[in-house]
Amino acid sequence: MAKLREAILQDKVLPQIKNREIGSRLIFFDRIESTNLKAKELAKEGYPSGTVVVADEQTAGRGRLGRNWYSPGGTGLWLSIILRPDLPAPDAPFLTVIASLAVLEALESLGGKEEIGRKGQVNKGLEIKWPNDILLEGKKLAGILTELSLSRKINYVVVGIGINVNQDFFPAELNNIATSLKIKYKKDQDRLEILKKLLVSIEKYYYRLLNQEGSQLIGEWKERMNIIGKEVNIHDNEKVYQGRVLDIAERGELLLESQGEVLRFWAGDVSLRTRPELRK
Ligand code: BT5
Numbered sequence: 001m002a003k004l005r006e007a008i009l010q011d012k013v014l015p016q017i018k019n020r021e022i023g024s025r026l027i028f029f030d031r032i033e034s035t036n037l038k039a040k041e042l043a044k045e046g047y048p049s050g051t052v053v054v055a056d057e058q059t060a061g062r063g064r065l066g067r068n069w070y071s072p073g074g075t076g077l078w079l080s081i082i083l084r085p086d087l088p089a090p091d092a093p094f095l096t097v098i099a100s101l102a103v104l105e106a107l108e109s110l111g112g113k114e115e116i117g118r119k120g121q122v123n124k125g126l127e128i129k130w131p132n133d134i135l136l137e138g139k140k141l142a143g144i145l146t147e148l149s150l151s152r153k154i155n156y157v158v159v160g161i162g163i164n165v166n167q168d169f170f171p172a173e174l175n176n177i178a179t180s181l182k183i184k185y186k187k188d189q190d191r192l193e194i195l196k197k198l199l200v201s202i203e204k205y206y207y208r209l210l211n212q213e214g215s216q217l218i219g220e221w222k223e224r225m226n227i228i229g230k231e232v233n234i235h236d237n238e239k240v241y242q243g244r245v246l247d248i249a250e251r252g253e254l255l256l257e258s259q260g261e262v263l264r265f266w267a268g269d270v271s272l273r274t275r276p277e278l279r280k
Contacts, residue, residue: 004192005030008054017196021050022081022203029053031073033060036145036160039080043149043156049084052199061162063143064132064267070174075167077191080160081202085210089150092157093131093252093266096146097221098209099159100128102201103142104224107134107163107181109197110189128224130254130270134163139179161198165189215250222248227270232256236268245270 007013008028017023025047032038035053037060042051057073071078083095104126125137134142145160164180166188181189209217222228227245234241234256243258254265 003190004028004054004195005056007192013192013196013199017200019050019199019203022206023050023052023199024048025051027051027053029055031055031057031059034058034062034069034160035078035080036062036147036158039082039158039160040147040149043082043158047082049082049156051082052079053081054079054195062145062160064145069143069145069162070171070178071162072167075180076165077161077163077194077198079195079198080158083157083159083206085154085157085206087154087210089152089154090251091214092146092148092150092154094209094214094217095148095157095159096132096144097217097252098205099144099146099161099202100132100134101217101220101224102198102205103134103144103161103163104128105201105205106194106197107141109201110194126224127226128221130225130227130248131252131267136179136181136184140164140177141179141181159202163194163198165191165194218248218250218252221252227254231273232270233273234265234268234270236265241265241268242273 005028008026013026014023032055035055035058039053042053055078058071058078061069061071061078063069107126127135129135132144133140142161142163147158149155164178166182167180168182170178205217228247230245232245241256241258241263243256246255246257246262249255256263256265
């Protein structure tokens with residue numbers, strides 16, 4: 001923990017990564033309710049695009065729809081980024097897309113490091129679960145929470161990213177669905193190193209988005225999912241929809257073929273349908 005804290009407090013991160021925007025202001029808290037909450041406050045106060053809030057521990061880390069995000073101290077990377085892209089409101093979903101691609105790239109680039117193991121090892125089994133999860137061998141390694149202030153255009157976006165790095169175990173209710181790099185690779189990983197790589201990757205993908213590469217990014221995002229053609233249930237707004245995933249559309253929406261209709265989802269919780277259910 002000392003390393004992450006000291007590097008941020010002593011302004012050592014930006015000179016090492018040479019980003020233009022992301023991480024230009026880096027703010028660290030030993031313990032805070034939620035970095036997303038804090039980043040939204042700072043965005044309202046006028047903090048610039050690229051400001052990043054990092055916490056060692058979150059006491060009320062949040063997922064979508066007010067769910068909890070388990071964020072114990074000294075273990076994970078809990079951070080939120082303020083962005084002020086000059087984009088129309090309907091382009092907002094792209095921010096989650098670039099964040100997940102950046103998380104994958106950052107984790108994969110650790111693959112050559114000795115502490116992780118042989119080159120490419122981390123890479124094995126990393127995939128994106130639509131719309132906002134990163135899975136490692138089917139368990140949740142990271143989650144993204146994108147929150148927005150919109151008018152006709154985007155005023156600001158806060159992209160919150162949580163990555164499980166050095167947890168040895170999870171509480172019982174998460175045990176079967178969550179994992180960490182430590183659980184998988186049996187070694188502590190360097191959170192500062194992951195943070196630096198992540199900030200570099202986010203800037204890269206963010207600038208690609210601003211450079212009109214949205215549709216290409218959706219293509220890359222789709223390639224990292226394993227969902228197209230699958231029979232699924234989608235929980236959305238307290239309803240469950242059953243069907244087959246046809247495609248991911250141009251702004252990241254999921255297209256579901258259900259009872260002869262094509263339904264379009266912007267959010268929701270997807271689960272694969274089990275065999276007995278399919279036989280019904
Ligand atoms: C997410 O929501 O996956 C978004 C998580 C975003 C967390 C970051 S941390 C920094 C920033 N500040 C915040 O306050 N939040 C962001 P969702 O798809 O709704 O998933 C939430 C569900 O994931 C929970 O209901 C649990 O089932 C599960 N979960 C909770 N904590 C977890 C963890 N540490 N690892 C894996 N799964 C977890």
